[in-house]
Amino acid sequence: MSGIYIHIPFCKQACHYCDFHFSTSMKKKEEMVLAIAKEIQMRKSEFSFLDSARSDNKIETIYFGGGTPSVLTSEEINFLIETVYSNYAVIENPEITLEANPDDLSSERIIELSKSKINRLSIGIQSFFEDDLQLMNRAHNSAEAKKCLEEATKYFDNISLDLIYGIPRMSNEKWKQNIETALSFGIPHISSYALTVEPKTALNKLIQTGKIAAPKDEVAQEHFAILVETLEANDFIHYELSNFGKENYFSKNNSAYWLGKKYIGIGPSAHSYDGISRSWNVSNNSLYIKSIQENKLPNETEILTTADRYNEYIMTGLRTIWGVSLDRINTEFGSEYLEYLNKQAQKFLSDDLVFIENNILKPTPKGKFLTDGIASDLFYLNLE
Ligand code: SF4
Numbered sequence: 314m315s316g317i318y319i320h321i322p323f324c325k326q327a328c329h330y331c332d333f334h335f336s337t338s339m340k341k342k343e344e345m346v347l348a349i350a351k352e353i354q355m356r357k358s359e360f361s362f363l364d365s366a367r368s369d370n371k372i373e374t375i376y377f378g379g380g381t382p383s384v385l386t387s388e389e390i391n392f393l394i395e396t397v398y399s400n401y402a403v404i405e406n407p408e409i410t411l412e413a414n415p416d417d418l419s420s421e422r423i424i425e426l427s428k429s430k431i432n433r434l435s436i437g438i439q440s441f442f443e444d445d446l447q448l449m450n451r452a453h454n455s456a457e458a459k460k461c462l463e464e465a466t467k468y469f470d471n472i473s474l475d476l477i478y479g480i481p482r483m484s485n486e487k488w489k490q491n492i493e494t495a496l497s498f499g500i501p502h503i504s505s506y507a508l509t510v511e512p513k514t515a516l517n518k519l520i521q522t523g524k525i526a527a528p529k530d531e532v533a534q535e536h537f538a539i540l541v542e543t544l545e546a547n548d549f550i551h552y553e554l555s556n557f558g559k560e561n562y563f564s565k566n567n568s569a570y571w572l573g574k575k576y577i578g579i580g581p582s583a584h585s586y587d588g589i590s591r592s593w594n595v596s597n598n599s600l601y602i603k604s605i606q607e608n609k610l611p612n613e614t615e616i617l618t619t620a621d622r623y624n625e626y627i628m629t630g631l632r633t634i635w636g637v638s639l640d641r642i643n644t645e646f647g648s649e650y651l652e653y654l655n656k657q658a659q660k661f662l663s664d665d666l667v668f669i670e671n672n673i674l675k676p677t678p679k680g681k682f683l684t685d686g687i688a689s690d691l692f693y694l695n696l697e
Contacts (some may be wrong), residue, residue, distance in 0.1 A: 316374035320580030334582035383413035427468035473502035479533030501562035636675035
């Protein structure tokens with residue numbers, strides 16, 4: 314199993330909270346598409362796991378993320394998909410996801426996309442309320458959010474939408490309405506995140522200068538509890554801390570990542586993982602294009618230590634429904650790591666924040682919201 318992630322580093326406007334890599338200038342869009350296609354080609358022999366002679370080593374998922382991949386034309390998207398197909402072995406029905414924003418999803422565009430190989434849409438709704446969208450500086454409005462879902466559900470069965478909670482001035486009632494509105498479209502997958510304030514964002518500046526109130530942890534915690542309760546009552550499975558899917562609709566791309574599978578990241582700022590090392594491309598559009606044009610991959614690589622791999626497994630394992638297998642800790646990382654984990658987990662076990670069942674460590678309902686903090690306390694810090 315392996316996947317290809319393609320980062321499209323352009324957005325129409327900058328959302329106040331975002332610290333992803335993107336540019337709001339589209340000047341280099343065409344050059345970028347050509348450079349991305351070339352990188353797809355250049356890296357085809359890089360990973361031995363992409364061996365077309367072995368049926369279990371085919372590409373199973375292709376994921377267009379960003380940025381806003383829906384700013385590409387359908388021709389550009391199809392061109393990149395075909396470039397993957399002509400350079401890699403791909404399984405028969407791969408999951409091919411396009412992250413898209415409502416303002417790019419007119420009825421015509423949705424029909425066009427439904428005729429392409431894209432078979433999953435991940436739509437950045439964030440909120441159905443106008444004041445929230447304005448506060449976050451989203452490029453779409455509430456009417457566009459609803460209209461695009463009405464249309465998209467006619468042509469796509471596999472749709473995910475993103476919602477943000479913990480937004481200043483968002484009451485519990487308003488948050489419930491957002492979830493109910495999302496559910497009314499019958500979509501099978503929801504990703505939902507707390508609004509976080511990253512250091513170099515406009516949101517941080519607006520908070521520092523007193524123009525916007527800072528999001529409160531207690532509010533986010535209440536919203537999270539409402540989210541879990543409402544979605545579970547509507548047959549969604551809470552399979553990753555921020556992700557809920559109906560049966561058979563978990564994101565295959567993201568699940569593979571959380572299960573520690575290998576993947577190739579193409580495009581500026583994209584990360585790759587080959588089971589031993591992690592590499593990441595330069596987060597600069599001009600430098601990326603220049604380097605690819607000179608036939609040089611613009612990336613840096615680090616070999617992961619056992620402690621890095623253990624820490625990563627703790628983080629992703631605790632966040633997912635699959636939990637952290639103590640047997641796997643023992644066989645893959647050794648008894649020293651297992652002893653360490655048992656010792657570190659004691660306080661969380663006695664506070665009823667985690668539990669062990671069938672030798673699998675998982676957060677309790679009470680511990681779920683605190684998962685990231687618990688995981689970092691279980692990290693192994695004695696570097697090799
Ligand atoms: S559209 Fe997405 S990637 Fe672009 S600025 Fe907004 S949140 Fe960030």
